[in-house]
Amino acid sequence: MEIIARASSRTSSSCKLIITSIVCRRIVSTSGLHRYLMLNLKPTGTSRPGNMLNNTFLSKTTSYGHSKVSFTPLSTAATGTKEHVDELVKKNKVVVFMKGDPDAPRCGFSNAVVQILRMHGVTYDSHNVLEDENLRQGLFYFCCGALGIKEYSNWPTIPQVYVDGQFIGGCDILLQMHQSGEIIEELKKAGIRSALLDQALEEERKNMDSKKSE
Amino acid sequence: MSEYNREYIADKLRKELDATYITVDDLSDGCGAKFQALIVSPKFESKSLLERHRMVNSILAEEMKSIHAFTQKTLTPEQWKKQKPQS
Missing domain, CATH: 3.40.30.10 (Glutaredoxin)
Structure with a gap:
């Protein structure tokens, strides 16, 4: 990111702005993802997820809204x-x-x-x-x-x-x-x-x- | 490309249908996917044409998958006797 930012700083300042905003958003989104995971995934096992055989460490517990996909037969x-x-x-x-x-x-x-x-x-x-x-x-x-x-x-x-x-x-x-x-x-x-x-x-x-x- | 030749098909049909007379011609120029068969069997007695053909088709069900065209004539020995002098 730094390299790109540096390279783009040569081209224009507006571009630089965009890139910094992307970097910021990335940080925000990472923490957002973390929060999302914490909220939506409930730990059920004891070992680390990667070590679990069937990987049931995390299971989804919440659903979003009531969107229903219907398939026309x-x-x-x-x-x-x-x-x-x-x-x-x-x-x-x-x-x-x-x-x-x-x-x-x-x-x-x-x-x-x-x-x-x-x-x-x-x-x-x-x-x-x-x-x-x-x-x-x-x-x-x-x-x-x-x-x-x-x-x-x-x-x-x-x-x-x-x-x-x-x-x-x-x-x-x-x-x-x-x-x-x-x-x-x-x-x-x-x-x-x-x-x-x-x-x-x-x-x-x-x-x-x-x-x-x- | 089919792995079946006319002898194989004739043998199988003869065995399954107790055919008294059978000819199988390969019309495919060697690729083995086009056959013409004349089958004379007492098992065809009192069977409709459709039933006879179905008998043959079911015997060759597996082979049919790779055979592109299969023409058949199915006669009872009696019908065959009648037809013989004409041909």
Whole structure:
């Protein structure tokens, strides 16, 4: 302090003033701290604080005022919680969790799901997990209970397709259901008529007509 | 980088599912994180597609953590017999 004060004395007297006031305040604050410690910390042990095993020599006994810190529970606002996903999957008859958007899928498997649903003329909600790490991995499970979509359905991969709030499968299952025609039944259960069914009927009718005309 | 190769995965699945036929293809160009499997097992009998896939997923739960993509076809021996002549 002395050195700084001496050095600054060369520059200006006002600076010197500030420094002396800092030094003074420091002394005041040290005694203030001492008083604070005496007032707020109650000695409870016999040995010196540094030598105590659990250092319980000093324990805080007073609290200041009534300031209360309140934490807004994040769980209500957080994505990827069970409640949140429950809500999402019930918002529409068909809900897809995928990488990217239907217009620009960012993964071949997600793309396949989009293509299949498009073929069947299904309108659906899609959620891009790449935009929500909480939804994808349940990143903040510890603080707000976000499970992530994989935990939610106990399914290790994305995309995930839900019909009527029920998980029906990922890309493989949807593809196989598409190939076997099972998907048409599944959609029917949810009250959705597959566009492929209409197409097939249309073709059949045409075939019948052409046969008739022959 | 995954430490699993296709033989390991095929062996594990064959053992756990008493698979009568199994093929596992590594589509990852050697990094071991992308597989395609065809599994034929009597244990799939009277199980829905989702249940079958869940069986396989639970067997490979630990491995799945480092496998990036796993495509599977799960058939019962009967289904396999029907499908065979076509392919």
